[in-house]
Amino acid sequence: MATVQLQNLQKSFLDAQSKKETLAVRDVNLDIRDGEFLVLVGPSGCGKTTLLRMLAGLETVSSGEIKIGGRVVNDVASRDRDIAMVFQNYALYPHMSVYENMAFGLKIRRVPGGLARFTQRAKRRAALKDIDNEVREAAAMLDITHLLDRKPRALSGGQRQRVALGRAVVRHPAVFLMDEPLSNLDAKLRVQTRAELIKLHRKLGVTTVYVTHDQIEAMTMGQRIAVMKDGVLQQCDTPLELYRAPVNQFVAGFLGTPSMNFLRARVEETGNTVEVHAGPFRFSLSPAYAEALRSYCGRDVTFGIRPEALHERGSPHARDIANPVTASLHVEVIEPTGANTILFLQGQPEMLIASVEAQTSAREGEPLEVAFDPNAAHFFDQETEEAIR
Ligand SMILES: Nc1ncnc2c1ncn2[C@@H]1O[C@H](COP(=O)(O)OP(=O)(O)O)[C@@H](O)[C@H]1O
Numbered sequence: 001m002a003t004v005q006l007q008n009l010q011k012s013f014l015d016a017q018s019k020k021e022t023l024a025v026r027d028v029n030l031d032i033r034d035g036e037f038l039v040l041v042g043p044s045g046c047g048k049t050t051l052l053r054m055l056a057g058l059e060t061v062s063s064g065e066i067k068i069g070g071r072v073v074n075d076v077a078s079r080d081r082d083i084a085m086v087f088q089n090y091a092l093y094p095h096m097s098v099y100e101n102m103a104f105g106l107k108i109r110r111v112p113g114g115l116a117r118f119t120q121r122a123k124r125r126a127a128l129k130d131i132d133n134e135v136r137e138a139a140a141m142l143d144i145t146h147l148l149d150r151k152p153r154a155l156s157g158g159q160r161q162r163v164a165l166g167r168a169v170v171r172h173p174a175v176f177l178m179d180e181p182l183s184n185l186d187a188k189l190r191v192q193t194r195a196e197l198i199k200l201h202r203k204l205g206v207t208t209v210y211v212t213h214d215q216i217e218a219m220t221m222g223q224r225i226a227v228m229k230d231g232v233l234q235q236c237d238t239p240l241e242l243y244r245a246p247v248n249q250f251v252a253g254f255l256g257t258p259s260m261n262f263l264r265a266r267v268e269e270t271g272n273t274v275e276v277h278a279g280p281f282r283f284s285l286s287p288a289y290a291e292a293l294r295s296y297c298g299r300d301v302t303f304g305i306r307p308e309a310l311h312e313r314g315s316p317h318a319r320d321i322a323n324p325v326t327a328s329l330h331v332e333v334i335e336p337t338g339a340n341t342i343l344f345l346q347g348q349p350e351m352l353i354a355s356v357e358a359q360t361s362a363r364e365g366e367p368l369e370v371a372f373d374p375n376a377a378h379f380f381d382q383e384t385e386e387a388i389r
């Protein structure tokens with residue numbers, strides 16, 4: 001096991017034709033703890049794969065430093081970094097059985113001179129026995145023992161995915177690097193495999209960097225989540241802390257489903273209190289919020305409220321709020337999801353989304369009284385999009 005440290009890590013690609021430079025990864029600083037399961041998440045094209053490939057030694061570093069287990073590995077070849085990768089397109093050897101697919105990498109490394117040489121027969125036999133034990137142990141852990149004799153073409157997508165994982169597990173690496181390994185699986189299998197990967201991590205305790213563009217995967221799997229946008233690391237923290245206190249509007253909107261609502265809001269000072277006018281809502285701020293927003297008086301900010309923080313007035317959740325902010329909103333569309341109901345509300349001028357209990361009195365085309373706790377409000381600077389706090 002090992003720590004992974006990234007210091008001022010950068011990667012630029014030069015387009016041969018246009019001579020234009022793309023900064024795919026910009027000045028990333030990140031300390032990944034020994035044994036941690038860290039999820040790297042961000043929209044497509046934000047530099048996740050590039051960052052992971054640099055960690056793996058498959059891509060050179062433009063500037064900055066990568067340390068694995070305290071050792072600078074910038075110039076260390078991929079095979080000497082003590083890492084194992086699992087990709088989205090886990091290429092298994094089609095002509096080899098599952099067993100051979102899992103054992104192959106170990107044989108290449110450990111059996112001197114391949115299998116054809118005569119001289120060290122005893123040594124070779126011992127090495128093969130060890131490999132056999134390790135393959136069977138990993139197969140048992142991943143529940144694929146009954147598949148060991150099959151060829152990849154006789155496996156389902158989920159089974160192939162396990163074999164690819166097995167091939168990584170038998171290597172006993174210090175670090176696992178995974179790039180969207182579940183994206184080829186159907187929704188149900190993805191949820192199931194997600195849980196199994198977490199179990200596997202608990203069991204093996206190997207430091208893991210897991211890349212995904214799926215925020216739900218990130219929230220459910222990561223011990224910590226590193227959020228990237230345009231090659232820049234935005235914030236790295238636990239899932240709940242990112243949800244509770246996003247540093248900027250991008251992180252706020254990226255994590256959480258449905259996404260946080262954003263409204264243009266006006267901040268005004270009235271006597272001793274600081275007031276906010278945001279679409280249909282008008283409320284005065286508690287002392288802590290007022291302190292942070294006082295310098296914005298007379299200006300516009302962005303007000304953010306999560307759909308699950310908007311309640312139906314009179315519902316049990318709303319009744320628990322000490323000083324609720326309320327307004328009457330026109331209900332445009334109602335989408336029941338089973339567990340809860342999504343409401344599309346006219347927020348003047350923006351649309352507001354509320355996620356309320358399945359049993360709702362909302363009716364399409366009619367007004368609905370909504371309520372939220374002002375302590376659940378988020379505010380962002382309009383220019384920098386950074387959280388105001
Ligand atoms: N080999 C390459 N040559 C030029 N540009 C590249 C190369 N690989 C990636 N890029 C660019 O770097 C950016 C980040 O890509 P990538 O790391 O694949 O993003 P992600 O994995 O987050 O979708 C993109 O703009 C992509 O076009």
Ligand SMILES: [Mg+2]
Nearest residue numbers: 045048049050
């Ligand atoms: Mg990618």
